[in-house]
Amino acid sequence: MRLSRYFMPILKENPKEAEIVSHRLMLRAGMIRQQSQGIYSWLPLGKRVLDKVNNIIREEQNRAGAIELSMPTLQSAELWQESGRYDAYGKEMLRIKDRQDRPMLYGPTNEEMVTDIFRSSVKSYKDLPLNLYHIQLKFRDEIRPRFGTMRSREFMMKDAYSFDMTREGAEHSYKKMFAAYLRTFDRLGLRAIPMRADTGPIGGDLSHEFIILADTGESEVYSHKDFVNFDIPSVDTNFDDVAGLDTIFKKWTSVYAATSEMHDEAAFAAIPEGDRLSARGIEVGHIFYFGTKYSEPMGAKVQGPDGKEHAVHMGSYGIGPTRLVPAIIEASHDENGIIWPASVAPFDVVVINMKAGDAACDTACEKIYAELSKAGVDVLYDDTDDRAGTKFATADLIGVPVQIIAGPRAVANGEVEVKDRKTGARETMTIDAAINKLLG
Amino acid sequence: MRLSRYFMPILKENPKEAEIVSHRLMLRAGMIRQQSQGIYSWLPLGKRVLDKVNNIIREEQNRAGAIELSMPTLQSAELWQESGRYDAYGKEMLRIKDRQDRPMLYGPTNEEMVTDIFRSSVKSYKDLPLNLYHIQLKFRDEIRPRFGTMRSREFMMKDAYSFDMTREGAEHSYKKMFAAYLRTFDRLGLRAIPMRADTGPIGGDLSHEFIILADTGESEVYSHKDFVNFDIPSVDTNFDDVAGLDTIFKKWTSVYAATSEMHDEAAFAAIPEGDRLSARGIEVGHIFYFGTKYSEPMGAKVQGPDGKEHAVHMGSYGIGPTRLVPAIIEASHDENGIIWPASVAPFDVVVINMKAGDAACDTACEKIYAELSKAGVDVLYDDTDDRAGTKFATADLIGVPVQIIAGPRAVANGEVEVKDRKTGARETMTIDAAINKLLG
Numbered sequence: 001m002r003l004s005r006y007f008m009p010i011l012k013e014n015p016k017e018a019e020i021v022s023h024r025l026m027l028r029a030g031m032i033r034q035q036s037q038g039i040y041s042w043l044p045l046g047k048r049v050l051d052k053v054n055n056i057i058r059e060e061q062n063r064a065g066a067i068e069l070s071m072p073t074l075q076s077a078e079l080w081q082e083s084g085r086y087d088a089y090g091k092e093m094l095r096i097k098d099r100q101d102r103p104m105l106y107g108p109t110n111e112e113m114v115t116d117i118f119r120s121s122v123k124s125y126k127d128l129p130l131n132l133y134h135i136q137l138k139f140r141d142e143i144r145p146r147f148g149t150m151r152s153r154e155f156m157m158k159d160a161y162s163f164d165m166t167r168e169g170a171e172h173s174y175k176k177m178f179a180a181y182l183r184t185f186d187r188l189g190l191r192a193i194p195m196r197a198d199t200g201p202i203g204g205d206l207s208h209e210f211i212i213l214a215d216t217g218e219s220e221v222y223s224h225k226d227f228v229n230f231d232i233p234s235v236d237t238n239f240d241d242v243a244g245l246d247t248i249f250k251k252w253t254s255v256y257a258a259t260s261e262m263h264d265e266a267a268f269a270a271i272p273e274g275d276r277l278s279a280r281g282i283e284v285g286h287i288f289y290f291g292t293k294y295s296e297p298m299g300a301k302v303q304g305p306d307g308k309e310h311a312v313h314m315g316s317y318g319i320g321p322t323r324l325v326p327a328i329i330e331a332s333h334d335e336n337g338i339i340w341p342a343s344v345a346p347f348d349v350v351v352i353n354m355k356a357g358d359a360a361c362d363t364a365c366e367k368i369y370a371e372l373s374k375a376g377v378d379v380l381y382d383d384t385d386d387r388a389g390t391k392f393a394t395a396d397l398i399g400v401p402v403q404i405i406a407g408p409r410a411v412a413n414g415e416v417e418v419k420d421r422k423t424g425a426r427e428t429m430t431i432d433a434a435i436n437k438l439l440g
Numbered sequence: 441m442r443l444s445r446y447f448m449p450i451l452k453e454n455p456k457e458a459e460i461v462s463h464r465l466m467l468r469a470g471m472i473r474q475q476s477q478g479i480y481s482w483l484p485l486g487k488r489v490l491d492k493v494n495n496i497i498r499e500e501q502n503r504a505g506a507i508e509l510s511m512p513t514l515q516s517a518e519l520w521q522e523s524g525r526y527d528a529y530g531k532e533m534l535r536i537k538d539r540q541d542r543p544m545l546y547g548p549t550n551e552e553m554v555t556d557i558f559r560s561s562v563k564s565y566k567d568l569p570l571n572l573y574h575i576q577l578k579f580r581d582e583i584r585p586r587f588g589t590m591r592s593r594e595f596m597m598k599d600a601y602s603f604d605m606t607r608e609g610a611e612h613s614y615k616k617m618f619a620a621y622l623r624t625f626d627r628l629g630l631r632a633i634p635m636r637a638d639t640g641p642i643g644g645d646l647s648h649e650f651i652i653l654a655d656t657g658e659s660e661v662y663s664h665k666d667f668v669n670f671d672i673p674s675v676d677t678n679f680d681d682v683a684g685l686d687t688i689f690k691k692w693t694s695v696y697a698a699t700s701e702m703h704d705e706a707a708f709a710a711i712p713e714g715d716r717l718s719a720r721g722i723e724v725g726h727i728f729y730f731g732t733k734y735s736e737p738m739g740a741k742v743q744g745p746d747g748k749e750h751a752v753h754m755g756s757y758g759i760g761p762t763r764l765v766p767a768i769i770e771a772s773h774d775e776n777g778i779i780w781p782a783s784v785a786p787f788d789v790v791v792i793n794m795k796a797g798d799a800a801c802d803t804a805c806e807k808i809y810a811e812l813s814k815a816g817v818d819v820l821y822d823d824t825d826d827r828a829g830t831k832f833a834t835a836d837l838i839g840v841p842v843q844i845i846a847g848p849r850a851v852a853n854g855e856v857e858v859k860d861r862k863t864g865a866r867e868t869m870t871i872d873a874a875i876n877k878l879l880g
Contacts, residue, residue, distance in 0.1 A: 044507050046509075070490070099583070154513065
């Protein structure tokens with residue numbers, strides 16, 4: 001992508017409304033724009049990151065056997081009356097009347113709808129286990145949306161829903177998602193700690209929040225330090241292996257970790273002082289087992305091997321991609337801007353032409369841009385006539401992992417400078433060496 | 441994907457509510473489910489097709505230089521009051537009040553919002569031309585939603601918006617999208633005819649609808665038969681070449697074509713009788729040039745080379761992916777079901793195990809499934825214990841282009857049957873030959 005043809009409205013000033021660093025950097029880098037309170041556009045740079053985050057989530061959901069569909073944003077009130085949540089949900093639910101005066105709502109979550117899909121077509125235990133997910137917009141009419149897309153009203157959620165014949169089956173389904181979440185956050189460059197959590201309005205008796213540590217987090221969290229070094233389930237994890245998944249689950253729940261709602265002072269005090277971790281955290285995922293809470297009232301039943309009808313055991317599993325993007329920034333930035341993990345960087349490399357219009361610089365940059373693009377590398381080519389200082393600042397701000405800098409002096413020697421955004425390390429090398437470094 | 445683990449709720453009966461073949465087949469193949477009037481879930485099989493359609497649209501938008509972002513579904517009423525459309529839009533606009541009693545709406549289109557994004561950050565003619573698009577849900581509260589996702593209330597739209605300094609520039613931007621649309625529909629296996637159209641509530645004085653011919657179409661259309669053989673712009677089309685694009689545009693607008701609103705009886709009668717085409721059509725895309733209709737009242741201005749401020753010339757360009765899926769089915773099906781063009785098929789091939797549980801059949805199918813999957817082919821493996829007849833009917837219904845059929849007799853000879861869904865042609869070959877045919 002040539003920057004001269006791209007749309008990346010960089011802000012030079014720090015926006016007043018941003019209270020936390022991720023919000024400030026997302027606005028400054030031209031990733032998002034607030035359209036109304038708690039409702040954002042994802043501008044091209046932000047959309048690229050969001051897409052990469054969603055793709056990693058999707059790959060790990062699929063790996064764990066979940067199946068993607070897409071449910072609509074608007075739901076009929078009727079469905080929520082069946083589960084009893086229509087009145088219970090409160091003012092966060094955006095209630096709507098259509099032109100026929102039918103009561104509708106903008107879905108804050110999809111337990112009811114997916115249960116309706118399930119009951120309409122699944123009739124036998126032979127079709128279980130089943131896990132259906134979608135990545136879809138949700139709306140929660142927060143009284144105080146804030147921190148940019150960290151707590152917005154219209155937001156994106158990956159929500160998965162599992163269906164099993166028995167509680168044991170449902171627990172295995174729960175552990176599949178548990179392991180998938182560990183892999184997902186790891187691939188996003190985050191160390192997330194699963195913590196026993198309150199089930200809130202979703203209901204049920206088993207629930208974990210996945211929390212990453214950050215000073216700007218809204219929750220107080222308490223855990224054992226060992227979490228930091230636990231192994232992430234490998235890419236070869238067999239999600240059908242009940243015992244294997246149980247081992248992972250047991251390991252990751254073997255030491256103390258809890259949010260303030262579930263905090264047990266005595267248990268925490270029993271941890272040797274040097275191993276205690278008390279910090280603020282950001283919730284980036286939440287999983288629930290809630291048994292037959294929805295299947296019972298809504299009649300989601302299957303015929304069991306015994307010939308009788310059984311209400312299915314369900315769980316739900318949420319990740320918020322539009323919250324993960326700022327969470328990643330909270331975890332990875334410096335005074336100059338964002339430092340993207342390679343897996344979600346909007347571009348793999350930015351090529352900085354220090355003197356656009358200079359024939360030698362242009363030729364060198366065009367060559368690098370063409371060869372890398374052809375090889376499938378995502379290149380942002382800063383071909384604008386901005387000053388070099390502005391270009392450096394922009395490249396640092398948007399946090400692309402590698403910068404290739406082409407100035408007249410180096411190019412005269414057939415060389416460019418390659419800078420690592422994270423470490424700041426710079427290396428001068430030939431143009432071909434720079435290209436090969438990115439391809440290697 | 442193993443069918444035994446997939447979620448593809450096939451209907452054996454023809455659903456009563458479906459009036460047209462695409463709606464009937466989408467319901468029967470388990471692609472969609474109506475959640476409330478005119479609001480649909482896209483079940484896994486449908487989601488796969490929709491994703492492929494969206495990816496083709498996206499590739500062609502990007503090729504033509506448009507830049508993807510994502511605007512939210514909910515908009516503030518204020519923005520529409522600025523343009524004057526809030527009161528004008530009528531009952532199709534879903535109006536909402538949030539918990540603070542602020543008037544909002546579910547976006548039926550995004551001219552106002554994108555103009556707001558533009559005016560907030562683009563200040564100079566040097567940043568033009570610019571074309572921003574997103575693929576996002578929209579809502580239009582149709583009084584009579586029908587034909588499944590062909591005319592639904594919540595639907596997906598790719599909407600692009602171009603910004604130029606001058607009318608000439610805007611016309612070039614218009615022609616870029618015109619050519620991109622020809623390529624897009626061609627890749628979707630459709631022959632779309634661009635027709636001069638009424639601009640309706642979007643406004644402006646230049647507009648084309650892209651129409652595919654189908655008996656179930658809602659519009660009456662009139663055109664010259666020559667369209668059927670016009671060349672599609674090649675993959676190497678240079679979208680910056682003003683004269684080149686104008687040649688494409690002139691060619692495709694050189695002979696008569698109009699919807700009933702714009703129909704000119706005399707001009708149509710002047711066409712030799714054998715060359716006249718009068719038919720019903722489905723609108724699958726609509727493009728507009730509307731000058732300064734939004735930029736003027738909303739103050740979207742840039743500084744020109746003359747140092748003065750100029751309201752930008754705009755166009756908008758829509759394609760409805762959730763309508764395209766049924767449109768493709770209307771154009772490509774037979775009495776047994778859907779016949780997908782390879783470019784949008786939910787799977788590349790279905791492997792039918794005629795006798796699941798038979799060791800030889802299982803081994804053959806597992807080998808084919810593993811080798812093709814490993815090579816990146818999208819395989820649906822029917823490993824269920826349904827009867828062979830049911831499996832054949834399902835495979836035909838869901839319209840996957842190629843079927844590999846493994847029965848005990850053939851497998852005993854190391855062979856399988858390969859069936860082409862479209863032609864019905866069957867060929868017996870060795871297992872390796874079948875694999876190589878798919879890889880070739």
